[in-house]
Amino acid sequence: MATDTVDSTVLLEIYRRTARIYHADCKFRQMISTGELAIVYYPVRGQEVLAAAMMTALEHDDYLVTIYRGLHDQIAKGVPLKPLWAEFAGKRTGTCCGKGGPMHITHPESGLMVTTGIVGSGIPIATGLGLASQLAGDGKVTVCSFGDGATNIGAFHEGVNLASLWNLPVIFLCQNNRYGEHTKFEFTSTTETVAERGVAYGIRSVRVDGNDAAQMYAAAREAVEHARAGHGPTLIEAMTFRFNGHVFGDPGKYIPKEELEAAMAADPVPRLREQLLALDISPSTLDDIDAQAVQEVEEAAAFALNSGQPELRENRLDVLSEEILG
Amino acid sequence: MSELITFGQAYNLALAEAMENDEQVILLGEDVGDEQGGGVFKTMYGLSGRFGTDRVRSTPIAEQAILGAAVGSAIAGYRPVADIMFMNFLTVCMDQLVNHAAKLRFMSGGQTAVPLTVTTTTGTGRQFGGQHSDWLEAWLAHVPGLKVVTPSTPADAKALLLASIEDDDPTIFIQHIALMRAKGAAPAADHRVPLGKAAVVREGTDITVISYGARVRDCLQVAERLADQVSIEVVDLRTIAPFDEETVLRSVVKTQRAVVMHEAVKAFGVGAEIASRIHEELFGQLKAPVHRVGSKYSPVPFNPGLEQDWTANGGDLEVAIRKVMG
Ligand SMILES: Cc1ncc(C[n+]2csc(CCOP(=O)(O)OP(=O)(O)O)c2C)c(N)n1
Numbered sequence: 340m341a342t343d344t345v346d347s348t349v350l351l352e353i354y355r356r357t358a359r360i361y362h363a364d365c366k367f368r369q370m371i372s373t374g375e376l377a378i379v380y381y382p383v384r385g386q387e388v389l390a391a392a393m394m395t396a397l398e399h400d401d402y403l404v405t406i407y408r409g410l411h412d413q414i415a416k417g418v419p420l421k422p423l424w425a426e427f428a429g430k431r432t433g434t435c436c437g438k439g440g441p442m443h444i445t446h447p448e449s450g451l452m453v454t455t456g457i458v459g460s461g462i463p464i465a466t467g468l469g470l471a472s473q474l475a476g477d478g479k480v481t482v483c484s485f486g487d488g489a490t491n492i493g494a495f496h497e498g499v500n501l502a503s504l505w506n507l508p509v510i511f512l513c514q515n516n517r518y519g520e521h522t523k524f525e526f527t528s529t530t531e532t533v534a535e536r537g538v539a540y541g542i543r544s545v546r547v548d549g550n551d552a553a554q555m556y557a558a559a560r561e562a563v564e565h566a567r568a569g570h571g572p573t574l575i576e577a578m579t580f581r582f583n584g585h586v587f588g589d590p591g592k593y594i595p596k597e598e599l600e601a602a603m604a605a606d607p608v609p610r611l612r613e614q615l616l617a618l619d620i621s622p623s624t625l626d627d628i629d630a631q632a633v634q635e636v637e638e639a640a641a642f643a644l645n646s647g648q649p650e651l652r653e654n655r656l657d658v659l660s661e662e663i664l665g
Numbered sequence: 666m667s668e669l670i671t672f673g674q675a676y677n678l679a680l681a682e683a684m685e686n687d688e689q690v691i692l693l694g695e696d697v698g699d700e701q702g703g704g705v706f707k708t709m710y711g712l713s714g715r716f717g718t719d720r721v722r723s724t725p726i727a728e729q730a731i732l733g734a735a736v737g738s739a740i741a742g743y744r745p746v747a748d749i750m751f752m753n754f755l756t757v758c759m760d761q762l763v764n765h766a767a768k769l770r771f772m773s774g775g776q777t778a779v780p781l782t783v784t785t786t787t788g789t790g791r792q793f794g795g796q797h798s799d800w801l802e803a804w805l806a807h808v809p810g811l812k813v814v815t816p817s818t819p820a821d822a823k824a825l826l827l828a829s830i831e832d833d834d835p836t837i838f839i840q841h842i843a844l845m846r847a848k849g850a851a852p853a854a855d856h857r858v859p860l861g862k863a864a865v866v867r868e869g870t871d872i873t874v875i876s877y878g879a880r881v882r883d884c885l886q887v888a889e890r891l892a893d894q895v896s897i898e899v900v901d902l903r904t905i906a907p908f909d910e911e912t913v914l915r916s917v918v919k920t921q922r923a924v925v926m927h928e929a930v931k932a933f934g935v936g937a938e939i940a941s942r943i944h945e946e947l948f949g950q951l952k953a954p955v956h957r958v959g960s961k962y963s964p965v966p967f968n969p970g971l972e973q974d975w976t977a978n979g980g981d982l983e984v985a986i987r988k989v990m991g
Binding site: 402404433434435436437438439440443445446447452453455457460462463464465466467468469470471472474475481493494497498500501504505653656657658659660 | 691719720722724725727728729730732733734735736737738739740741742743745760761764765769770771772773774775776777778809810812832833834907
């Protein structure tokens with residue numbers, strides 16, 4: 340798909356979100372390296388454009404369910420950087436008062452309903468959000484993000500089947516980065532693609548280059564319109580790659596050198612920049628967007644570091660609807 | 666004489682009333698629709714006819730999807746009742762229950778509540794064999810964030826199921842298979858039972874017997890049978906978790922002796938927790954150690970004679986009471 344099928348203002352918006360994700364990811368890796376932040380972090384470098392394009396096709400109050408590798412999805416969906424950053428750091432000013440942490444970000448105001456650390460488990464929950472929207476007739480669409488590894492879990496099959504059966508407004512967004520932890524997709528999947536599994540459950544299924552902003556956005560747009568029109572779910576298999584190993588610190592020895600080099604040569608972030616320049620967007624416009632993103636990220640990181648710890652009383656709150664005594 | 670109803674009718678009345686009172690109450694599960702018979706024990710018969718198949722949805726055989734859809738719709742503002750046909754089938758969707766339903770409120774810092782009720786059945790007496798008769802309440806009670814409820818009379822069954830559905834926390838409501846057609850007094854119009862409150866169902870002065878569900882009936886029978894030898898106070902927990910420590914301790918302060926009885930196997934069960942709490946709080950005031958009565962440490966057998974022998978009964982309780990009385 341050519342970039343000229345997508346409006347340059349849309350591409351610019353995708354770039355804005357991409358820049359925020361890119362600089363946030365870099366900053367997290369840097370802070371962990373220097374010891375400023377001691378957290379387990381699942382880097383999103385390489386998958387930025389995919390998330391930015393998907394979420395640009397959504398409304399602010401559409402729902403999102405994502406996974407531990409979710410920073411790109413969360414930022415793209417519009418979770419404000421300061422509380423997001425503070426939650427990653429476990430601080431009282433975080434989205435979840437420091438009780439969720441990096442793997443469990445929730446921010447309903449931005450539509451982010453669940454971030455889960457259990458592979459595949461968000462899929463049936465997204466189906467339930469879709470059910471709620473169908474019953475309420477509120478026109479919302481739910482996007483459920485997961486990796487290629489998740490498609491071998493029972494929950495994927497149960498959730499996709501139910502969403503298809505009930506024609507629910509859910510988009511199953513498989514971010515196929517070709518590895519599940521240290522294991523290649525080909526070693527775990529009986530089908531060549533994830534998309535063909537969607538076909539088996541009778542839903543619209545597409546496979547796209549998730550690292551191409553225009554292609555990803557067009558696929559996202561179509562899926563959103565399909566869902567809003569009441570035609571049910573779509574499975575998008577968006578091809579991508581992660582440049583930093585499974586978890587930050589994993590040198591990724593299991594990835595063949597040529598594969599990594601080829602992926603990095605096709606880095607989606609400079610690629611999007613090139614596409615925008617080719618559309619006569621000036622370099623300074625893009626530089627300004629980057630500078631703005633850097634500033635927002637720096638402010639968010641400082642906010643997180645300067646925020647206090649949660650009160651210990653938090654452990655008695657939100658376990659049940661009443662405060663736990665004793 | 667007051668009117669009699671079965672446990673099954675009580676469940677049906679409660680579900681109908683909850684759906685009548687609140688449009689956000691929906692029911693999901695295998696065979697729950699009228700066309701499919703209204704559930705294996707017909708406890709849901711008539712509901713889809715009355716409230717429509719949008720709100721009363723028969724699902725595929727997919728427990729993860731049922732519970733996941735319930736969690737998703739709950740965080741979006743609905744009050745789902747997810748029917749898991751038999752308690753043993755909870756084992757195939759424990760992820761949704763333990764990692765999501767129980768924790769989303771806490772991990773989100775109170776942003777998302779999960780007002781979900783899981784209805785399920787189990788128990789001995791009808792030869793359902795090893796994979797349909799287990800009591801797993803101790804597993805569930807061990808997870809912070811879940812409430813666990815089981816009634817011992819039809820009147821309480823109705824009130825407790827209504828209270829579970831109206832409650833803002835995820836609640837597991839356990840129905841005893843052998844009691845489905847058992848009869849008891851119909852509830853008075855104003856009969857309400859709050860969650861977390863036990864009932865002293867028989868007053869006594871020599872020993873407290875604490876139980877829940879079908880086994881409360883054994884306790885009452887034994888209390889009656891031994892009435893001229895020992896004065897037995899019977900406490901029906903009604904809610905297993907959170908357990909009503911106050912009512913239990915108050916009774917044991919009075920009697921200074923206690924036995925806990927349940928249908929689950931004795932080892933590592935709810936009885937161990939209750940006995941231990943009594944010992945911790947009242948050690949100096951006890952006239953004898955607290956004893957536990959539970960079923961035999963084996964899978965539930967099929968053969969009727971074996972099953973009867975397996976199940977903790979009034980005879981076992983009597984032995985324990987005599988030991989404690991000295
Ligand atoms: C049910 C479950 N099993 C195993 C794990 C451990 N684990 C964490 S991430 C991961 C790989 C998942 O790969 P994929 O779904 O492709 O997502 P990606 O990390 O590539 O984004 C595994 C096995 C887990 N978190 N949950």
